[in-house]
Structures are given as C-alpha cells and as structure tokens.
C-alpha cells in the first residue's frame with residue numbers, strides 16, 4: 231500500500247494501528263532514503279505527532295529535533311473534566327520519553343526565541359542555535375488582551391483555562407467555592423478559536439457539577455458568535471432540556487468590558503451580567519512565535535482566516551505561503567479545518583509525509599485527507615460527538631468536508647461516554663507513544 235493511500239485510510243477511519251503504521255513506515259523509509267534536518271517547534275498535539283511520524287516513516291536518515299520548553303505536556307482535551315474533579319492534571323500529563331527512546335527524536339526543553347528563515351536556523355532560549363533543512367512550527371495559540379479593569383489581584387482571578395495547567399486548577403478552585411445561589415459566567419470569543427464545541431462542553435459539565443454537587447446554580451454563556459458553533463442540535467438540547475434552569479445562552483454577546491472589582495461583564499447590546507466566577511476566554515491568535523516573527527501571516531486563505539492572526543499554509547504540505555522551508559501546523563495555521571487536537575494529529579501526518587517526500591525528491595501527495603472527531607461530555611455519564619472528514623479540493627486548494635460535512639451524534643448517551651474514553655486513549659497514544 232502506498233503511503234498516500236495509507237494516510238487516506240488512516241484519516242478516513244480515524245486513528246490507525248501503530249503496529250501497522252510502523253511496518254509501513256519502515257518499509258517506505260528504505261524505499262525513499264530521505265535525509266535531512268527537521269526542527270519541530272512545539273511539543274503539543276501537532277508537533278509531537280509530526281516529530282514521531284517523521285522518524286517512523288522517514289527512518290534514520292531523518293534527523294529530527296523537537297523543541298518544547300516544558301518537560302510535560304498537559305492535554306487540553308478532557309481538561310474541562312478537571313474543573314469538575316472527574317480528572318486530575320496528572321492523568322492528563324504526557325512526556326516525550328517514548329518519542330526519544332523508541333523513535334530517536336532529539337528533545338530540547340527550551341523555547342525557540344528567533345527564526346532566521348534566510349540562514350535557515352532557529353535560536354533557542356539557552357542561547358544556542360539549530361540549523362534546519364525544514365522547520366515545522368506548531369506553537370498552538372496565544373490570546374488578545376481582554377478589555378479588563380480592576381485591581382491586579384482581582385484581574386488575576388479572571389482566567390480562561392483554555393491552555394490546561396495552572397489556570398485550570400485556579401478555575402477548579404473557584405468552581406468548588408460556588409454555592410447554589412451563585413452565577414458562573416463563561417465568555418466565548420469570536421471564531422476561530424480552538425475546539426469549536428469546547429466552550430459549550432464546558433458550560434454543560436459546569437452546569438452538571440453545580441446541579442449534582444451544589445444543588446443548583448446558574449451558568450450564563452456569553453457567546454460573541456451569532457449561534458452555537460458546533461453540535462448545535464446536541465447543545466441546544468443540553469441547554470434547553472438536560473441543563474434547563476441552569477444554563478442561559480446569550481448569542482451575539484460581544485464583550486466590551488470586564489470589571490474585575492465588581493465582577494461584571496458588559497457587552498455590546500446584550501446587556502451587563504454579574505457573576506461569582508467569570509471565566510473569560512479571550513480572542514485567539516497564532517502562537518506568539520509566529521505573530522512576532524511575521525511568518526506566513528499575510529493572505530491566509532479560507533473562511534477561518536483572520537488577517538494577521540494565523541499563518542497561511544499550502545495544505546498539501548503545510549508549508550507557509552509566505553516563507554519557504556517553514557511549515558505551520560495545528561492551531562497556529564489558517565485553514566478550513568477546525569482548530570482541534572484530533573485534526574492537528576491528522577494534519578501532522580500529511581505534513582510528515584510531504585516533508586519526507588520533499589527531502590527525497592519524491593512527489594507530494596496531491597489528494598490528502600484529514601479527519602476530526604470530537605467527543606463532548608454533557609453530564610458525568612453521557613457524551614455526544616461530532617465527526618468530519620476533509621479531502622483536498624484542487625480547484626480551491628483547500629481542504630473541503632466530504633459527504634454531508636460535519637455529522638453529530640443523535641444526542642448524548644452513556645455508550646458515547648465509553649467510546650469517548652477509548653477515543654482519548656487512542657489519540658494520545660498515537661501522539662505520544
């Protein structure tokens with residue numbers, strides 16, 4: 231089976247079997263004889279996967295270095311369940327030891343501070359430089375500033391918890407301190423933001439927790455978008471039926487001020503709201519490394535593009551449309567695909583294959599496919615899901631949804647919840663193991 235067919239199958243069926251992938255990769259590496267230095271920046275869902283697959287499919291001729299400041303990656307996926315005590319941060323923590331020991335990826339626990347695309351090298355926070363033949367940037371997202379006022383101490387209490395870690399623990403503690411008389415305000419930024427169903431999922435698990443543990447409470451969802459951005463049927467049902475009386479959903483609620491002293495959120499036209507907890511998710515942009523270095527910001531194609539915030543890429547290779555030999559993957563890139571961990575893993579495989587081809591003078595696959603699946607807990611025992619498969623469209627040069635586009639489950643069930651646990655284990659194993 232050719233690698234491109236394999237990738238298509240892998241994408242179409244979800245995550246493949248690593249034994250099978252390993253056998254194919256070794257066979258193809260011998261055939262291709264790819265050689266070159268690849269530096270991967272960012273050890274999240276996209277960067278870790280591309281580093282692993284470059285070695286697994288490309289073989290020992292591929293000199294792959296992963297640069298990531300943290301020794302441990304904390305998964306955002308399932309982090310909403312840390313808020314409600316159903317998971318711990320340590321259960322969501324993954325390290326890079328298998329990447330090094332099993333696949334021979336060199337790990338550097340530093341940040342990349344500067345990119346020299348002419349000299350084809352990057353500077354690290356320890357003062358050293360790394361040369362590359364191909365550079366892959368996968369630094370995730372950073373945020374625009376919120377329009378916030380109040381004392382520094384009060385402002386520090388208002389967190390997004392949209393990058394799992396210390397803010398997740400802070401928000402968990404704030405939720406624990408709520409009573410049934412209190413209100414939790416969640417603000418959702420304008421799209422594109424990471425994990426389209428994620429904020430609605432958070433509203434559901436917080437509402438479920440308040441009902442189960444506190445005997446009641448209120449969750450006000452202030453959405454800057456005009457409507458629910460993913461799984462509209464399932465979340466409408468969850469808000470209006472499952473969590474009726476707890477969740478109030480307010481669309482078109484563009485935030486124009488957060489007063490951390492009075493704990494009020496004001497919106498353009500949708501009113502002013504007061505809460506015990508304000509969980510404000512700011513507007514997203516590509517990881518600072520990308521916006522500060524100006525890589526690939528102009529002319530990003532696709533409806534999800536926001537000029538000067540995300541990196542334009544050629545989705546056949548994920549090479550930047552502005553800077554040659556630099557590829558951008560995952561949440562930092564501007565494509566028609568969602569900003570999500572599952573699809574970051576799929577994009578990374580397309581990119582790994584393309585880089586191996588480019589470094590061995592092979593021909594890049596002209597028909598890549600990717601897919602995204604997202605399971606969302608609605609209560610402590612039920613979940614719903616969405617799924618979509620993308621195929622490259624040569625006319626528009628974008629990834630287009632196949633078939634009926636995004637499919638969502640018929641409601642939230644305990645069976646979906648069981649499937650969700652298996653899906654998470656498979657995805658994280660495919661990325662980190």
Ligand SMILES: Cc1cc2nc3c(=O)[nH]c(=O)nc-3n(C[C@H](O)[C@H](O)[C@H](O)COP(=O)(O)OP(=O)(O)OC[C@H]3O[C@@H](n4cnc5c(N)ncnc54)[C@H](O)[C@@H]3O)c2cc1C
Nearest residue numbers: 272274275276306341342369370425560561569570571572
């Ligand atoms: C609450 C929540 C729930 C979610 N649930 C789901 C879900 O159910 N399904 C799903 O598919 N997705 C989900 N997501 C989205 C998913 O987590 C992201 O889309 C995914 O992590 C993006 O992968 P990435 O590699 O682009 O970025 P990340 O995974 O964020 O990784 C970026 C990495 O880059 C590193 N980095 C940054 N700057 C530098 C630098 N200068 N030098 C070196 N390294 C750097 C960071 O330390 C980080 O490790 C969820 C997100 C949230 C917040």
